[in-house]
Amino acid sequence: MTGRPLRKESWPKSARLRKRREFLDVQNKGVKAQGQWLTALARVGKRGRRLGVTVSTKVGNSVARSQVKRWIREAFRKNQGFLPEGVEVVVIARPGSAQSSYMAIVKDLEKLGRALKAKLPARPNVMGKPAPRGGSSTS
Secondary structure, rough: OOOOOOOOOOHHHHHHOOOOHHHHHHHHHEEEOOOOOOEEEEEEEEOOEEEEEOOOOOOHHHHHHHHHHHHHHHHHHHHHHOOOOOEEEEEEOOOOOOOOOHHHHHHHHHHHHHHHHHOOOOOOOOHOOOOOOOOOOOO
């Protein structure tokens, strides 16, 4: 063991979609992008970047599904910059994704992120007010 302190890399509950209602809101009101191994749906949310992961039994047995979920969460956690702040994302693993690799999932997630970023509407400024236009602000 080296003498370096470990960097905290946890995934807080506030950064996850946890309730069925949250998943359904993103799926019903969001934009969609498909990759080779994953399908992603996203919408502008109220809080920071949040992720929900869905892996059905079509992907494989419980061991394979858990592995795919871990890959997706880790790829999202390490590469959050591909999406703007304040976006809620649901990632759905497609059948066959268990036969892919972690790097294939990372590449697919990055590709989906670019596609979703292009499709998402611009986020309004703080408190829902439009961003100020150029010029000085004299009152």
